[in-house]
Amino acid sequence: MADSLPTLLLAEHDDASLNPVTARALTAAKALGAPVHVLVVGENARAAAEAAAKLDGVAEVLLADAPAYAHRLAEPVAALGVALAKEYGAVVAPSTAVWKSVMPRIAALLDVMQVSDVIAVVAPDTFDRPIYAGNAIQRVRATDGKKVLTIRTASFAATGEATGVSSAPIRAVEPAGTAAGSSFVGEEIAASARPELTAARIIVSGGRAVGSAENFHAVIEPLADALGAAVGASRAAVDAGYAPNDWQVGQTGKVVAPDLYIALGISGAIQHLAGMKDSKVIVAVNKDEEAPIFQVADFGIVGDLFEVVPALKTEIAKAKA
Structure with missing residues (x-):
């Protein structure tokens, strides 16, 4: 039976290290009730595989290390996923840009429904997912023999890491052919000393009321740096x-759930709330006391962000002194 087969979790990583969303997706994968194997696909990705092998509940790590997977293009990675899927009851991945491209291809090639x-995870075949920008939760029962799932890791x-036991074994897997369709041309990666947005414990976000890119640099970013936080923005600001x-x-945009989310000059449109309302503590600053953001905020300040933020920075400096 497919239900007795292990679960394959596709890891998010940069070859050198494992992205924290993988450990969150692993929690969901373990809830399916079957042993979990983790697939690390890339080039020179041994370090990421070793990090995955240390996580609690990982039975085995599969390492697909080849030049064809250097940039994790959707077609060759999907071909590998399909080749491996026959050994698994479910294929699971975090809902990141890479896997949002790969997983629908795997589902289509397997001729199954993706959730x-x-x-x-309500049951091994039953799952909750948000619809209507998070305003309703849909419960889905997947009746296909194989489950293909993407995980909103913020939830x-x-x-x-496992304690008191050795790391899971790492097994090399061969490439599954070269699927045509796209080729890597180039990339421009923004370098930042700040935490990655989806993994940050604290996020400082600005909205349309910030007024300009210059104000973002002068007001939002210094507060984020003072808190060791990532910087976010509403769609209107972008x-x-x-x-x-x-x-x-x-x-x-990105769905986040940090320990602290500070929304500055963000009105709180439902599209923005869908991406951050699971944050553990939400602090909102807005001049409009009727702004929807205050409906989800744990702490709200009705005021001008250009007056409130400098005051916050002063208090943070005092606390650090």
Whole structure:
């Protein structure tokens, strides 16, 4: 029976290290009730595989290390996933940009339904997922023999490293052919000393009310740096050119759930709330006391962000002194 087969978790990593979302997706994968194997696919990715092998509950790590997987293009990675899928009852991945491209291909090639953005595992074949920008939760029963799932990792706690036991074995797997369709041309990666947005414990986000890119640099970023936080932005701020696309939080951006989310000049459109309302503590600053953001905020300050933020920075400096 497919239900007795192990679960294959596709790891998010940069070859050198494992992205924290993998440990969150592992929590969801373990909830399926079967042994979990982790697939690390890339080039010179041994370090990421070794990190995955240390996680609690990982029975085995599969390492597909080849030049064909250097940039994790969707077609060759999907071909590998399909080749391995016959040994597994479920194929699971975090809902990141890479796996949002790969997983639908795997599902289509296996001719099964994909369940996207899982926020809760109710049973091995039953899952909750948000719809209507998070305003409703849909419960889905997947009746296919093999389950293909993407996990909204903000909804799951991270699995820690195993203690008192040896690391899981790492097994090399051969490439599964070269699927045509795309080729790698180049990439521009924004370098930052700040935490990665989806993995940050603290996020400081700015909205349209920040007013300009210059104000983002002068007001939002220094507060984030003082807190050791990542910087986020609403779609309105990104569309206005105040912040780059990779800072966008929301339904069409990144879904985050930090310990602390500070929303500055963000009104709280449902598309933005869908991306951050699972944050453990939300602090909102807005001049409009009727702004929807205050409906989800744990702490709200009605005031001008250009007055409130300098005061916050002063208090943070005093606390650090």
